[in-house]
Amino acid sequence: MNELTRKVLTTLETTEGSVTPEALSATLGLPVSSVARHIKILREAGYDIESSIDSGYLLVRVGGALTPETIQKVLKTTTIGKEIAYYESTTSTNWAAKKLCAEKGVADLHGTLVVAEEQTGGFGRLGRAWASPKGGIWASVILKPTLPIDALPMIMMAASVAVARAIRRKYDLGALIKWPNDVYIGDKKVAGLILELSSEGEEVHYCLLGLGIDANVDLDELSPELRRMVTSISAELGQEVDRASLLAMILREFESRYRILESGEFEPVIREWKSLSLTLDTRVSIRTMRKTFEGVAIDIDQHGALIIRRDNGRVEKVVAGDIVHL
Structure with a gap:
């Protein structure tokens, strides 16, 4: 969105009631034809703007837009999301974030938010496809963590807690976390997270925290299997x-917990994750790269690994794998 389009939006937002094209033209020093072009750009960005021959333009609803302007207007963070890269459509926000890191270097990108209206090649864990139509929240956060490499899974835990807490507090919906990276409402998935990292040995160049949230996704547009x-x-x-x-x-929820992690305090995040867990104290089936077994999920360790008590009494730690609640 360029500066002139932003000025048209600001005028619509600060005007009570409708404003005529002529009034916008006079206020901003733009030709009437140019005003119409900027209104078209705003509508394409998701702003609901009514128009009338008699009264002019009326900004009805801004909730449909997920532009840098609408995000920054309500953002209350110090670092996370202060810089935003926006795409109407991209293969995936993690892919776009990687490209940014390659082009600009990571030093000045910590906390940058990459957001898209839709992803044409969204993916989750193990490279699985993730349907990402318009209406969802498809975003990635570029991070340059100071955590030791074996503690990086804690970032995923902090983010999972942040998503579940935000949904619960904002909408009073009982969102819970299914290990390792999904957020559920009832027995259905509403959000998924992924953490990718670029590293050499113990040196972490950067992490990409990917967020996929079915906010306003029209379920009728999804396949019967997904529904x-x-x-x-x-x-x-x-x-x-x-x-x-x-x-x-x-x-905001994530930034507060990320700061806790970077201070070296992991226990508060682990404790909160456990309080929101859909998996703990549940009988599960686990499939790893090497084996499949069943048991009861009894705990997670300080790095986010799931602790399972198998039916034979043996206790195993699962770092990565597919899980089914039984």
């Missing part, structure tokens, strides 16, 4: 949600 497994916040509430304010709350 059996996922839900959206709007479907649970019966109305659309303001994605910008939800994302801003998630980033």
Whole structure:
């Protein structure tokens, strides 16, 4: 969004009621034809702007937009999300974030948010495809952590807590975390997270925290198979949600916990994750690269690994694998 389009938006936001094209033209020093072009750009960005021959333009609803302007207006963080790269469409926000890191270097990108209206090649753990149509929150955060490499899974735990807490506090929905990286409402998935890192040995160049949240996703647009497994916040509430304010709350919740991790305190985040766990004290089936077994999930360790008590009484630690609740 260029500066002139931003000025048109600001005028619409600060004007009570409708404003005519002529009034916008006079206020901003733009030709009337140029005003119409900027209104078109705003509508394409998701702003709901009504128009009338008699009264002119009226900004009805901004909740549909997920632009840098709408996010920054409600963002209350110090670092996370202060810089935003926005895409109408991209293969994946993690892919776009990697490209940014390659082009600009990581030093000045810590905390940068990459956000897109849709992903054409979204993915989750193990490279699985993730449906990412318009209406969701598809975002990545570029991080340059100071944590030791074996503690990096704690970032995923902090982010999972942030997503679940934000959904619970904002909408009073009982969001819970399914190990290792999914957020559920009831028995259906509403969000997924992924953490990618670039490293050499023990040196971590950067991490990419990917967030996929079915905020206003129209479930009817998904395949029958997906509809059996996922839900959206709007479907649970019966109305659309303001994605910008939800994302801003998630980033705020995440930043506070990320600071705790970087101070060397892991226990508060682990304790909170456990209180929101859908998996602990549940009988599960685990499939790893080497074996499949069943047991009861009894704990997680300080690095996010799941502790399983197998039916034969043996206790095993699972760092990565597929899990099914039984």
